Amino acid sequence: MSVAEAEKTRERWQTVMSGPAPEHIKMHTRDVCVFYGAKQALFDVDLDIGEREVTALIGPSGCGKSTYLRCLNRMNDTIDICRVTGKIELEGEDIYAPSIDVVELRARVGMVFQKPNPFAKSIFDNVAYGPRIHGLAGSKSDLEDIVVSSLKKAGLYNEVSDRLHEPGTGLSGGQQQRLCIARAIAVNPEVILMDEPCSALDPIATAKVEELIDELRENYSIVIVTHSMQQAARVSQRTAFFHLGILVEVGDTDRMFTNPQDQRTQDYITGRFG
Amino acid sequence: MTEISASAPVGTDNDATRPKRRDIGIKRRYAAENRFRALGIGAVSIAVLALVFLLISILSNGLSAFRQTFVAFDVTLDAAVLDKAGNRDPAEMAKVTTIGYGNLLKKALAADLEARGVSTEGISSKEIAGLLSKEAPAQLRNRVLADPGLVGQTISFKTYATGRIDGYYKGRVTMESAALDSNVSPEQLTLADRMRGAGMLTVGFNTGFLFGPDASELRPEAAGLGIAILGSAYMMILVLVMSLPLGIAASIYLEEFAPQNRFTDLIEVNINNLAAVPSIVFGLLGLAIFINFAGLPQSAPVVGALVLTLMTLPTIIIATRAALKAVPPSIREAALGIGASKMQAIFHHVLPLAMPGILTGTIIGLAQALGETAPLLLIGMVAFVRDFPAAPPEGFFDPAAALPVQVYNWTQRADPAFVERASGAIIVLLVFLFLMNLIAIVLRRQFERRW
Ligand SMILES: Nc1ncnc2c1ncn2[C@@H]1O[C@H](COP(=O)(O)OP(=O)(O)O)[C@@H](O)[C@H]1O
Ligand SMILES: [Mg+2]
Numbered sequence: 001m002s003v004a005e006a007e008k009t010r011e012r013w014q015t016v017m018s019g020p021a022p023e024h025i026k027m028h029t030r031d032v033c034v035f036y037g038a039k040q041a042l043f044d045v046d047l048d049i050g051e052r053e054v055t056a057l058i059g060p061s062g063c064g065k066s067t068y069l070r071c072l073n074r075m076n077d078t079i080d081i082c083r084v085t086g087k088i089e090l091e092g093e094d095i096y097a098p099s100i101d102v103v104e105l106r107a108r109v110g111m112v113f114q115k116p117n118p119f120a121k122s123i124f125d126n127v128a129y130g131p132r133i134h135g136l137a138g139s140k141s142d143l144e145d146i147v148v149s150s151l152k153k154a155g156l157y158n159e160v161s162d163r164l165h166e167p168g169t170g171l172s173g174g175q176q177q178r179l180c181i182a183r184a185i186a187v188n189p190e191v192i193l194m195d196e197p198c199s200a201l202d203p204i205a206t207a208k209v210e211e212l213i214d215e216l217r218e219n220y221s222i223v224i225v226t227h228s229m230q231q232a233a234r235v236s237q238r239t240a241f242f243h244l245g246i247l248v249e250v251g252d253t254d255r256m257f258t259n260p261q262d263q264r265t266q267d268y269i270t271g272r273f274g
Numbered sequence: 275m276t277e278i279s280a281s282a283p284v285g286t287d288n289d290a291t292r293p294k295r296r297d298i299g300i301k302r303r304y305a306a307e308n309r310f311r312a313l314g315i316g317a318v319s320i321a322v323l324a325l326v327f328l329l330i331s332i333l334s335n336g337l338s339a340f341r342q343t344f345v346a347f348d349v350t351l352d353a354a355v356l357d358k359a360g361n362r363d364p365a366e367m368a369k370v371t372t373i374g375y376g377n378l379l380k381k382a383l384a385a386d387l388e389a390r391g392v393s394t395e396g397i398s399s400k401e402i403a404g405l406l407s408k409e410a411p412a413q414l415r416n417r418v419l420a421d422p423g424l425v426g427q428t429i430s431f432k433t434y435a436t437g438r439i440d441g442y443y444k445g446r447v448t449m450e451s452a453a454l455d456s457n458v459s460p461e462q463l464t465l466a467d468r469m470r471g472a473g474m475l476t477v478g479f480n481t482g483f484l485f486g487p488d489a490s491e492l493r494p495e496a497a498g499l500g501i502a503i504l505g506s507a508y509m510m511i512l513v514l515v516m517s518l519p520l521g522i523a524a525s526i527y528l529e530e531f532a533p534q535n536r537f538t539d540l541i542e543v544n545i546n547n548l549a550a551v552p553s554i555v556f557g558l559l560g561l562a563i564f565i566n567f568a569g570l571p572q573s574a575p576v577v578g579a580l581v582l583t584l585m586t587l588p589t590i591i592i593a594t595r596a597a598l599k600a601v602p603p604s605i606r607e608a609a610l611g612i613g614a615s616k617m618q619a620i621f622h623h624v625l626p627l628a629m630p631g632i633l634t635g636t637i638i639g640l641a642q643a644l645g646e647t648a649p650l651l652l653i654g655m656v657a658f659v660r661d662f663p664a665a666p667p668e669g670f671f672d673p674a675a676a677l678p679v680q681v682y683n684w685t686q687r688a689d690p691a692f693v694e695r696a697s698g699a700i701i702v703l704l705v706f707l708f709l710m711n712l713i714a715i716v717l718r719r720q721f722e723r724r725w
């Protein structure tokens with residue numbers, strides 16, 4: 001890479017801010033670079049996650065959305081070759097600091113995955129597992145309360161109330177995904193990360209999950225990766241557009257979709273690539 | 275769709291208008307499929323036939339080992355012979371050897387035959403006594419020494435008929451073969467028939483075969499599997515207790531915790547190689563390390579179990595790692611994502627899902643170990659053991675035999691009566707294997723029912 005080219009790349013790394021930063025910042029990331037072995041997957045990402053709102057991460061596949069998301073609860077730690085640099089703060093606290101216990105962090109920053117992945121246990125135990133290992137329930141009835149209220153918040157309780165002790169894997173795909181959301185909620189997190197939570201679901205199940213996300217926004221800060229721009233437009237308040245490992249543009253969802261500042265954003269949302 | 279129907283109007287001449295299909299050999303494809311299916315059925319049939327043939331031959335040879343010819347008669351336990359001092363002191367009475375008891379039995383049998391009116395014409399008294407197993411005097415002696423109060427009484431005594439008489443009722447010995455045999459005469463056979471008519475000689479289930487100890491070359495009728503079964507059971511318990519936790523721990527470490535580098539690659543290759551090492555090599559290793567170096571006793575189940583553990587570990591580790599690998603990574607992620615530690619993720623979620631596979635691998639490993647002979651020969655389990663090992667845990671260090679070694683042992687012996695014993699022992703071994711598989715299936719169901 002020549003010096004001129006490097007300069008040009010540097011230029012490209014500048015994120016366009018369309019609109020002001022969120023009012024209350026929940027998570028604050030600066031200069032986040034991620035490497036898989038020698039390959040760099042993210043380049044100096046600066047992004048703020050607002051409190052009690054939905055931030056959508058969009059971009060063509062392979063651009064590093066999941067990678068960024070997995071930095072926020074240190075799931076990347078589980079990949080041997082993965083290395084993260086930069087600053088990531090949760091409520092002003094560096095989550096990569098040695099004093100931070102990753103187990104506690106993941107209780108505060110929950111995660112829902114692309115493919116519904118309930119445990120091979122009963123519906124009840126799926127939700128109860130988190131509170132159990134984190135010691136959140138003092139008694140059996142406490143635990144039951146947590147499970148029921150989590151299932152209710154995830155909008156699943158009415159569908160499964162009569163079969164709480166049947167396997168979670170026996171539910172439909174959409175129900176399984178809402179079960180996973182209930183499981184994440186049960187440990188009372190502050191932030192919920194969702195990596196394409198609807199990509200394995202049919203349109204009706206998708207609508208239900210989207211509705212749920214909209215409700216959850218009142219209590220949680222949510223970061224959602226999606227490959228569907230309609231979904232981003234429907235559920236999020238802020239949108240961040242990634243391209244080739246670079247955070248190209250971030251801003252109010254409405255502004256982003258009606259009046260994108262960067263050419264690449266415009267090309268993407270008008271469907272010219274991706 | 276519409277294009278096709280438009281360009282191909284219904285009619286007889288539409289073949290001409292339709293573009294000609296390239297010949298892609300549909301017929302040949304079907305023929306190939308049928309050929310393959312026939313081959314498969316052939317292969318399976320051959321396998322099934324071989325299995326059926328094996329089972330039939332073992333059962334037809336070995337089932338007779340579970341039946342045995344017994345002789346029952348009254349014996350008067352003469353105090354003048356058995357307890358000269360007259361004080362019923364077992365230490366004193368032990369001075370009377372089996373020869374003394376043998377003479378007593380000889381007289382008692384002759385007397386009882388006469389009393390029951392069974393003719394013994396033309397048969398020497400030695401030949402009459404020859405109907406009894408050589409084990410009989412020892413049996414009587416043990417019984418009397420265990421209960422000195424019997425002396426002076428007349429008891430009814432049941433003992434094995436000698437192997438040749440037993441063979442006569444199992445079709446192994448005939449009048450013609452008896453005429454040429456120095457161990458049995460046709461007269462003895464006819465006497466046996468008369469005794470059978472008088473109810474003194476019976477054929478019944480042979481508990482001694484399952485629960486008795488082995489006997490010497492000269493008394494096949496008394497040879498039993500008790501010690502071998504116990505020894506094999508002890509070894510299986512020990513192998514299970516040692517190899518399952520070790521194997522699972524090693525697999526979990528290698529699969530989930532160990533860094534991927536040259537060193538772990540080397541370990542992996544070596545584990546795979548170890549699974550292919552001939553078992554006799556493990557025997558040599560066991561002899562060198564456990565017996566010569568560590569000074570453990572020879573012929574002991576604990577040494578056999580250690581050797582068999584070394585042998586089964588690679589099998590268990592390979593199966594366990596495969597089972598762990600087969601658990602979808604999404605389960606691990608789900609657990610980690612909710613704040614479980616790595617240990618918790620593995621022990622709460624991954625291991626239960628891998629358990630059916632692990633159990634299958636373990637049972638396969640145990641079944642191999644159960645049937646293994648060569649390494650046990652080298653650590654002295656082939657020794658002739660007459661005394662039962664004690665109850666565990668001390669019994670693990672007492673000399674014992676093992677089922678496959680017992681089979682090997684009996685096939686080495688000259689007396690044809692041992693042929694059926696060896697086959698009978700194989701049946702017992704197969705029953706053991708069958709039971710183990712049953713346990714594996716039940717356990718697997720248990721774990722799978724927890725979805
Ligand atoms: N575990 C991994 N090992 C190596 N490279 C990875 C790994 N995960 C992702 N990558 C690479 O990082 C880049 C970003 O991937 P990802 O974050 O999954 O993209 P997205 O979620 O936006 O589709 C891709 O080029 C991908 O090949
Ligand atoms: Mg992704």
